[in-house]
Amino acid sequence: MTTLEVALPLVAIAQKTRSCASKLAILSTAAKNQAIDAIAQALESAKDEILQANVADCEAATASGIPQPLYKRLQLDEHKLRDAIAGVRDVGKLADPVGKVQIHRELDTGLILKRITSSLGVLGIIFEARPEAAIQIVSLAIKSGNGVILKGGKEAVRSCEAIVKAIKQGLSQTAVNPDAVQLLTTREETLELLKLDKYVDLIIPRGSNSFVRFVQENTRIPVLGHADGICHLYIDKDADIAKAVTITVDAKAQYPAVCNAIETLLVHQSIATEFLPKAAQALAERHVELRGDERTLAILPDINKATATDWETEYSDYILSIKIVDSIEDAIAHINEYGSRHTDAIITEDSAASETFFGLVNSANIFHNCSTRFADGFRYGFGAEVGISTQQMPPRGPVGLEGLVTYKYQMTGDGQIVATYTGANAKPFTHKDLV
Numbered sequence: 001m002t003t004l005e006v007a008l009p010l011v012a013i014a015q016k017t018r019s020c021a022s023k024l025a026i027l028s029t030a031a032k033n034q035a036i037d038a039i040a041q042a043l044e045s046a047k048d049e050i051l052q053a054n055v056a057d058c059e060a061a062t063a064s065g066i067p068q069p070l071y072k073r074l075q076l077d078e079h080k081l082r083d084a085i086a087g088v089r090d091v092g093k094l095a096d097p098v099g100k101v102q103i104h105r106e107l108d109t110g111l112i113l114k115r116i117t118s119s120l121g122v123l124g125i126i127f128e129a130r131p132e133a134a135i136q137i138v139s140l141a142i143k144s145g146n147g148v149i150l151k152g153g154k155e156a157v158r159s160c161e162a163i164v165k166a167i168k169q170g171l172s173q174t175a176v177n178p179d180a181v182q183l184l185t186t187r188e189e190t191l192e193l194l195k196l197d198k199y200v201d202l203i204i205p206r207g208s209n210s211f212v213r214f215v216q217e218n219t220r221i222p223v224l225g226h227a228d229g230i231c232h233l234y235i236d237k238d239a240d241i242a243k244a245v246t247i248t249v250d251a252k253a254q255y256p257a258v259c260n261a262i263e264t265l266l267v268h269q270s271i272a273t274e275f276l277p278k279a280a281q282a283l284a285e286r287h288v289e290l291r292g293d294e295r296t297l298a299i300l301p302d303i304n305k306a307t308a309t310d311w312e313t314e315y316s317d318y319i320l321s322i323k324i325v326d327s328i329e330d331a332i333a334h335i336n337e338y339g340s341r342h343t344d345a346i347i348t349e350d351s352a353a354s355e356t357f358f359g360l361v362n363s364a365n366i367f368h369n370c371s372t373r374f375a376d377g378f379r380y381g382f383g384a385e386v387g388i389s390t391q392q393m394p395p396r397g398p399v400g401l402e403g404l405v406t407y408k409y410q411m412t413g414d415g416q417i418v419a420t421y422t423g424a425n426a427k428p429f430t431h432k433d434l435v
Contacts, residue, residue, distance in 0.1 A: 014122065020180035033092045035142050076159055125148060126203065128153040131156040140385070160183055204386050226340065231262045238348045241271070257316050264320070293323045332361055336362055343364070343366075
């Protein structure tokens with residue numbers, strides 16, 4: 001953020017962003033793709049500056065006693081940055097979501113209705129740690145024709161400033177006004193941002209349960225996001241043991257600090273004696289602490305006892321709770337009771353069991369014989385994601401470009417009036433869909 005922008009009241013910044021967004025919304029696909037490529041190049045050029053800023057953030061966070069899961073999210077190494085930049089370029093390759101004709105219908109001769117996708121306007125993104133989220137979000141915002149106001153966590157302020165500085169430098173050479181992207185840095189600005197329903201069209205919070213709840217309860221702006229990431233892996237009676245062990249380790253230990261890592265392992269009672277010792281050994285090699293119910297303790301007596309609180313806890317750490325169930329129905333009931341509708345998976349060689357799981361588990365992402373860690377916009381081929389939504393209404397799951405557009409109804413006539421189509425001699429509509 002420039003010195004001038006710091007001096008401006010937040011409402012003025014929001015007005016400026018909205019003005020830039022209105023121009024961005026009608027830019028050609030080529031112009032937006034050029035801007036996205038310029039962002040990628042600018043980030044590559046500023047790589048050293050960004051990584052140095054992140055080191056400073058990490059050092060300050062360590063000194064302040066940051067929790068380990070949050071520290072993991074904060075860290076931005078060369079590989080993470082490289083992948084984030086690759087995601088930017090992938091967004092540039094995606095089809096433009098704006099200007100798509102969803103309905104083209106003749107209501108009557110010469111009276112034509114269209115429903116056409118359009119940009120939302122201004123996005124307000126509030127996120128904790130994970131500075132690379134700023135890179136993903138901006139690329140998606142530009143491609144979908146939206147302005148964006150970013151508010152990163154205080155622990156990532158240096159990293160976010162370096163990233164946004166590079167992005168603005170890249171945009172300065174394109175048709176996209178750099179002021180379409182803004183960065184806020186203080187908690188007070190977060191509270192003010194939530195009040196700007198006149199200028200901000202959608203808030204997307206990314207952070208802890210309490211943080212997301214706070215946002216939802218303190219704004220009149222529509223909110224898209226998820227409050228918890230309590231994900232489950234169910235090992236069915238017909239699971240392939242070797243496959244199940246490998247997937248369990250990946251789903252828990254590959255990167256436990258993220259919201260698509262599993263927190264609870266459910267195991268069918270008929271396979272528990274064979275599966276659990278092998279899984280426990282593999283998880284121990286990755287330093288995962290296990291907590292089990294009474295039936296699990298009978299098989300793994302050296303682990304800790306799980307309490308009722310464990311079933312509703314997002315650890316975001318090397319901790320996994322385990323429960324033995326009598327049937328797939330019991331597993332599904334547990335998931336629907338304690339899960340957060342984020343991502344849940346079944347391991348089984350029985351296709352009927354997997355279909356039952358798919359049909360009855362009410363989550364945004366439901367997997368069969370693969371790790372929950374695949375629940376990610378980049379891995380889904382979205383290029384990137386602005387967040388994951390667990391709400392019942394769409395968009396659900398990883399939200400990419402399609403979740404950042406709305407639509408408008410456009411009608412063209414030639415003097416028609418409603419009176420013609422009402423009353424005793426009402427003319428009928430043709431309602432004919434056109435190619």
